[in-house]
Structures are given as structure tokens and as C-alpha cells.
Amino acid sequence: MLAILTKEIRAYYNSSMAWVLAACYLFVIGLMYVISISEFAPASARAAANPMGAGEVRVMEQLIYPVVWWMAFLLILMVPLLTMRLFAEEKRSGTLELLFTYPLTEFQIVMAKFLAALSVVVLMLFFAGFTTIMFTWRLVGVEWPTIGTICLGLLLVGSSFVSYGLWASSLSGNQLVAAVVTFGGLFATWLMGFMRDFVNQAKELIGDPSNLAHFDNMARGQLNSHDVIYYVGWTVLFLFLTMHMLASRKWST
Amino acid sequence: MITASSLCKRFGDKLAVDNLNFGIEKGEIVGFLGPNAAGKTTTMRMLTCYFPPSEGKATVAGFDVYTQSLQVRKNVGYLPEHVPLYTDMTVREYLEFAAAAKGVAHVDRKKAIATAIERCSLESVEDQLIGTISRGYRQRVGLGQAIISEPPVLILDEPTVGLDPAQIREIRELIRELGQKSTIILSTHILPEVSMTCSRVIIIANGKIQAQDTPQNLSSRGLSLVPITVGVAGAAPAEVQEFLKTIQGVKKVESEGETFRLETENDREMRPRLARAIIEKGWDLLELHARQVSLEDVFLDIVAQSDKSEGAGVTPEPVAGGI
Numbered sequence: 001m002l003a004i005l006t007k008e009i010r011a012y013y014n015s016s017m018a019w020v021l022a023a024c025y026l027f028v029i030g031l032m033y034v035i036s037i038s039e040f041a042p043a044s045a046r047a048a049a050n051p052m053g054a055g056e057v058r059v060m061e062q063l064i065y066p067v068v069w070w071m072a073f074l075l076i077l078m079v080p081l082l083t084m085r086l087f088a089e090e091k092r093s094g095t096l097e098l099l100f101t102y103p104l105t106e107f108q109i110v111m112a113k114f115l116a117a118l119s120v121v122v123l124m125l126f127f128a129g130f131t132t133i134m135f136t137w138r139l140v141g142v143e144w145p146t147i148g149t150i151c152l153g154l155l156l157v158g159s160s161f162v163s164y165g166l167w168a169s170s171l172s173g174n175q176l177v178a179a180v181v182t183f184g185g186l187f188a189t190w191l192m193g194f195m196r197d198f199v200n201q202a203k204e205l206i207g208d209p210s211n212l213a214h215f216d217n218m219a220r221g222q223l224n225s226h227d228v229i230y231y232v233g234w235t236v237l238f239l240f241l242t243m244h245m246l247a248s249r250k251w252s253t
Numbered sequence: 254m255i256t257a258s259s260l261c262k263r264f265g266d267k268l269a270v271d272n273l274n275f276g277i278e279k280g281e282i283v284g285f286l287g288p289n290a291a292g293k294t295t296t297m298r299m300l301t302c303y304f305p306p307s308e309g310k311a312t313v314a315g316f317d318v319y320t321q322s323l324q325v326r327k328n329v330g331y332l333p334e335h336v337p338l339y340t341d342m343t344v345r346e347y348l349e350f351a352a353a354a355k356g357v358a359h360v361d362r363k364k365a366i367a368t369a370i371e372r373c374s375l376e377s378v379e380d381q382l383i384g385t386i387s388r389g390y391r392q393r394v395g396l397g398q399a400i401i402s403e404p405p406v407l408i409l410d411e412p413t414v415g416l417d418p419a420q421i422r423e424i425r426e427l428i429r430e431l432g433q434k435s436t437i438i439l440s441t442h443i444l445p446e447v448s449m450t451c452s453r454v455i456i457i458a459n460g461k462i463q464a465q466d467t468p469q470n471l472s473s474r475g476l477s478l479v480p481i482t483v484g485v486a487g488a489a490p491a492e493v494q495e496f497l498k499t500i501q502g503v504k505k506v507e508s509e510g511e512t513f514r515l516e517t518e519n520d521r522e523m524r525p526r527l528a529r530a531i532i533e534k535g536w537d538l539l540e541l542h543a544r545q546v547s548l549e550d551v552f553l554d555i556v557a558q559s560d561k562s563e564g565a566g567v568t569p570e571p572v573a574g575g576i
Contacts, residue, residue, distance in 0.1 A: 014341060093337050093339075096337075100303050101301040101326055
């Protein structure tokens with residue numbers, strides 16, 4: 001399993017795709033930070049001028065939250081491009097056939113690829129988040145417990161997206177199909193949050209279906225078990241489906 | 254070392270492999286010979302645990318391919334047909350990956366990689382990207398990953414396809430060398446290959462074993478129709494051809510000037526009968542000989558027989574359905 005993990009990470013490291021994506025991601029998040037500072041600065045200046053209104057300055061909500069929300073949202077665009085090659089490329093080139101004849105289980109293959117892609121996502125999140133948080137901390141100070149729930153939330157969002165992308169990549173030998181299915185699925189699941197009637201009905205059954213709604217609570221510093229369960233469940237479900245997708249070659253009667 | 258009993262593989266309604274039975278002893282090099290789509294690759298995929306058989310049982314190195322798949326895969330080195338490799342890795346990186354993925358212990362890895370590189374003569378390309386090396390070298394890298402964990406069984410699917418004659422010779426040498434340590438199954442549709450490398454041939458067509466024997470025995474076993482060449486002068490070729498067709502036992506006559514190629518039921522009785530008939534006609538008998546039967550003739554004959562019985566349509570293939 002370690003062998004595949006190393007190979008996949010090396011493949012990311014050697015490909016321009018991961019670097020370009022990471023650069024784009026950092027740039028956009030940087031821009032978002034600048035924008036939220038420019039909105040935050042006048043508010044904080046007004047508050048400073050009026051000693052009675054000092055309570056209005058909420059750093060976490062006004063400065064960190066918008067950036068963090070964008071960090072999660074942009075993953076809907078980034079993850080498909082990172083996960084699309086994981087199985088589709090090996091299916092097309094035939095290397096997957098050889099891999100299946102190695103003494104490895106489907107579980108090991110799927111987990112190795114999942115962890116490799118997740119590690120790239122975590123690295124992107126880390127660099128984007130690190131600069132934002134360190135800057136804010138030096139400028140005005142931050143609430144560390146909230147930072148903790150944000151980190152956990154981003155990790156959970158990342159892993160659920162990656163596991164979905166991994167599954168999409170196992171569907172066909174075409175990377176573009178994998179990317180489109182991943183993006184379409186993630187975007188649609190996010191949009192579902194705007195279908196109020198549906199959301200209200202679904203909430204009673206399975207909880208809020210939107211994939212970023214659960215992150216919202218964590219981004220604001222609340223940690224609820226059902227939010228965690230939503231992402232963990234999503235991750236486990238698609239890892240499981242991916243394993244079965246790979247095993248389906250054995251099913252032809 | 255390898256056994257198959259009543260091995261079947263069905264894809265939907267199509268029976269790709271139909272009731273194969275064979276046993277391969279330790280140290281043998283066995284050739285799977287057959288036309289394309291005969292079921293060679295499907296059989297190999299079952300033996301390498303890519304997918305399980307629909308029916309029947311197969312064991313490799315004493316382990317069952319279905320219930321002990323992991324142990325089987327530890328004992329098998331496989332080279333798939335089109336040699337799929339990671340083109341963005343260097344040869345050395347790739348072999349390192351293969352060694353690790355196949356569970357070669359960390360301390361032994363360096364030695365295993367060095368041995369594979371040496372045996373497959375990869376020294377000159379070991380630091381090049383696989384995407385940039387030639388077809389012949391890729392084939393050797395493919396063999397390198399197959400032997401890296403020194404498995405007792407090697408399964409090679411068309412190991413020489415797409416190579417130039419010099420490369421084919423090198424790969425054959427290598428396979429013979431590997432055969433001293435391992436049991437090898439290789440598939441091919443190139444006949445000289447089996448006569449040169451294999452100790453035994455299993456001819457597969459339409460998913461069934463049509464024959465299995467040593468290449469020598471197969472060549473000498475004779476055909477269902479014997480090719481005989483006759484040279485006749487003294488009459489118009491068309492006339493001679495018509496006459497030859499009327500002789501009892503002659504199935505087919507092709508004419509090429511004064512030379513006629515006949516296909517007859519047997520050889521011993523036919524030659525004197527033909528000679529007598531031609532002399533009695535008052536024509537000149539220029540030559541009369543039975544052609545040397547090659548492995549290729551036997552193979553084509555066996556495949557043709559198999560196609561005939563398949564295509565007869567009178568008795569449709571009994572497909573065990575209803576499951």
C-alpha cells in the first residue's frame with residue numbers, strides 16, 4: 001500500500017497539473033483575503049473611532065470566515081482536476097490490469113490513491129490557510145478553537161470530495177468524463193442547499209443535503225456530530241463504491 | 254505447478270473459455286498457441302487472478318486462484334499483452350515500485366532490482382523515462398517487473414509481439430534463461446516461437462484445447478488431409494486437373510502450370526495410386542512427393558477442424574444456462 005501511495009504522490013509531484021492548480025488556488029485565496037481585509041478595515045476603523053461600538057469587530061466572522069468559505073468552495077473546482085487521473089489514466093493505459101495481478105487488495109489500492117490525493121489537497125489547504133491565519137493572528141489576533149474546527153472542517157470537506165472524485169475516476173477510462181462527473185456532482189450537491197422546500201423535507205430524513213452547509217457550522221466554530229458524520233459517511237460511502245467498482249470486473253457471470 | 258480442471262469463463266452468453274483441463278509441471282515452458290480471440294488471454298487472466306473462472310478450478314503453485322488469490326499473486330509474475338507501464342517513471346523507479354508493491358522486503362529490494370536490471374540487460378536505460386525508451390526495452394522492463402520478486406511461475410502474454418527480429422531473438426534467449434528457474438506459460442500466435450522456446454504446446458481455438466503435445470510430436474502427428482505435389486507433362490493442365498480429381502482419395506487439386514498441388518486422404522497409399530494412374534494415361538510423371546509437414550500446417554489444420562465443428566450449426570454449442 002505504501003508503494004502505491006509513494007508512487008501516486010510522486011506522480012503528483014512530477015506533474016504540472018498539481019503545481020498549476022496549487023498556484024491558482026493560493027492566488028485566488030490570496031485575493032479573497034485581500035478583498036475581505038479591504039472590507040474589514042473600514043468597519044474596524046469605525047469601531048475604533050467609536051469606543052461604544054467596539055463589540056462590532058468580529059475578526060473570525062468578518063475576516064476569516066469569507067476566506068475559509070472560499071477555500072472550501074473552490075475545492076469543488078479543484079478536486080475534480082486532481083482526482084480525475086487516479087483510476088481513469090491507469091484504466092486507459094492498462095496498468096490497472098497489471099496492478100490487479102500484484103498481491104494487493106482492492107482496499108489497499110483504493111486507500112493508497114485516496115490518501116495520495118487527499119495529501120495534495122491538505123497541502124494546498126495548509127499553505128492557503130497558513131498565510132491567512134498567520135497574517136490575521138499578527139494583525140488582530142484569532143480565536144484558536146475556531147481555527148481548530150475550521151481545519152477539521154476543511155479536512156472533512158476535502159476527504160469527502162476526494163473520495164467522490166476517486167469513485168468518478170473509477171467509472172471509465174476517460175479522465176475528462178471523470179472530471180465532469182466529479183464537478184457536476186459536487187456542484188449540484190452544493191446547489192441543492194438553495195432548494196428550500198427540498199432541503200426542509202430532506203432535513204427531516206437525512207439532514208441538510210448540501211455539501212457545504214455542514215461546513216458552515218464548523219467555519220463559524222461550532223462542532224456538531226451530525227456535520228462530522230455527514231462528511232465521514234460521504235467519504236466511506238464513495239470509498240466503498242470505488243472498491244466495488246474495481247471488483248466489478250470479477251462479476252461477469 | 255499449475256493445474257486447470259473444467260475451467261470455464263463466460264462473458265454474458267459468450268463462452269470465452271470452455272472446459273479447459275491441463276497440468277503443467279515445475280520447470281516446464283509451455284506455449285499457449287491459438288488464433289486471436291481463442292481464449293488465451295482470458296485463461297491467463299484467470300490464472301493471474303485478474304478475474305475468477307465462471308466454473309471449474311485452477312491452482313497455481315498449489316494455491317486456488319479464487320479462494321487463495323493473494324498467495325497465487327505472490328507466486329506469479331505476469332506480463333500482459335500490451336506491456337502496460339507507467340510512462341512517467343524511470344525504469345529504476347518503476348522497478349522499485351514493482352518490488353515494493355509485490356512485497357519484496359525492504360532489505361532485499363536493492364538486490365532484487367539490480368538482478369532484474371542485469372538479467373533483462375536494462376543497464377543502459379535504467380535512468381530514462383519509460384515513455385522515451387524503445388518497444389524492445391519496454392518489453393524487457395515488463396519482463397523485469399514480472400521477475401522482480403523471483404516468482405516460481407511466470408505468465409507471459411505474447412512476449413515478442415511488435416518486436417524486430419533481433420529483439421525477438423534476445424527475448425527468446427531471455428525466456429529460455431528464465432525457464433531454468435521458473436515454470437513459464439507464454440502465449441503466442443507465432444509458430445517458430447513455440448518450437449524454439451517451449452517444451453510443450455497447448456493449442457487453443459474457440460475456447461477449447463484442441464491438442465497438447467511437444468512441438469516435435471505435433472509436427473510428426475500428420476494432418477487430416479495430406480498435401481502431395483505432382484508434376485505431369487504430356488497433356489493440357491486443365492485436362493490433367495480434371496483427371497486427377499476423379500482419382501479416389503483426392504479431395505482437392507490446384508494447378509500451377511505442370512505442377513499440381515493435391516490434398517489427399519492419406520499419404521502411403523495415395524502416392525503409388527497416383528503414379529500408376531498417371532502412367533497408365535500415357536503422360537509423363539515429372540515429380541511426386543508429399544510435402545514435409547510443419548508445425549504451422551498442423552496448427553492451421555487443427556484450427557480449421559475446430560472452426561468447422563464450431564460453424565457446422567447442426568449441433569449448437571450446448572451453453573449451460575439457467576444459472
